[in-house]
Amino acid sequence: MADSIALPRLRPISPQLHLFKLLPGIALLAAIGYAGKLLEQNLSRYGKAHHLVIPNIEYVLWAIVIGLAISNTVKIPDVFLPGIATYEFWLKAGIVLLGARFVLGDVVKLGSISLVLVALELALAIALMTWLGRLFKLRPKLSSLLAIGSSICGVSAIIAAKGAIDADDEDASFAIAAILALGAIALFTFPLIGHWLGMNDHAYGMWAGLAVDNTAEATAAGALYSDAAGKIAVLAKTTRNAMIGFVVLGYALHWASAGQAKTISNKASFLWQKFPKFVLGFLLISLLATAHLFDKEQLTSLANLSRWAFLLTFAGVGLRTNFREMTKQGIRPFIVGALGEVAIASLTLVLVLGANRVFHL
């Protein structure tokens, strides 16, 4: 697969020099994110000062749109690429810090509801993607990767599964391109559907966390709706991410039994290796906040640190999305992904609306 913004190969040099190489890209992420924040504030001020009704467009959307505009119009200089790739680091650090905004009781309550919904979503998504893959005669391992990507957490899950099931690079590229393209579409459609249906923040956040595949896009789709929806979307998505090891292990065992992947000798070690450690960090910070280790002002500071980390992430989401490169990946995996995603989004919407009625999310 051609790289949309290919990162240069880094020679084995000292960690300090590596950190230095990250700085230009991180500065670009910060500049784009901050420009989005300034645009939101200044447009709102301008509207008020001139008695104009200007819709409040959140910094999240501005940061993504500016990033998209840059990545789809100019070639990003190589010097920025290593730092842009840190957007995933900022996402995970932001999620850990977001734990401070959750009392552990809420995590247990909402996490338990999420867990039940995630289990249903997993079964539905895997069955549906496998069936669609057969219907459209995709290669079986490509179907497996699409099923893993759409049921758990997008790109990370596909990369984790690729090695475990010995899938081709080409299959992984197809699956990743389809998941990323659909994630970009979800960013803009989910908030519109949520507002159209008049969903409350919690129900919408739960839906975004369950149905949007990539963690960065799920976080952004939630934050685009409201701050509270963003919080719940992260919780639901984190619950989903925690399942990655089990699903990848299931697929690895399946392909190993078919003689087309390596056998796994130590399943516990495999699960720990695939488990996203930031979930534990999120729970730890939530536990510390619940134990009143932080006062009110400190909790506000931690929440704001989390927002700053997400600001860099949202800029990275825009910068890494190159539509021209995505269209080069072929139409069939995209059609299978799109059909599957629409069905999964509809089914999870029904699940969430049902859960909202029963549990008053």
Add this chain to the structure above:
Amino acid sequence: MSEGNEKKSSAIWTRFRISLDTWAVAIALAAALLVRAGVLKHIPW
């Protein structure tokens, strides 16, 4: 970002010996500790 970039991204982090996830947790916990200790105060938004 394409798969190539995703792989290179994680390669960047594994060069620092521990995974991206573990780095993110370590840095976030260190930041929380600094806030708790009063070193980082009044972080605005």
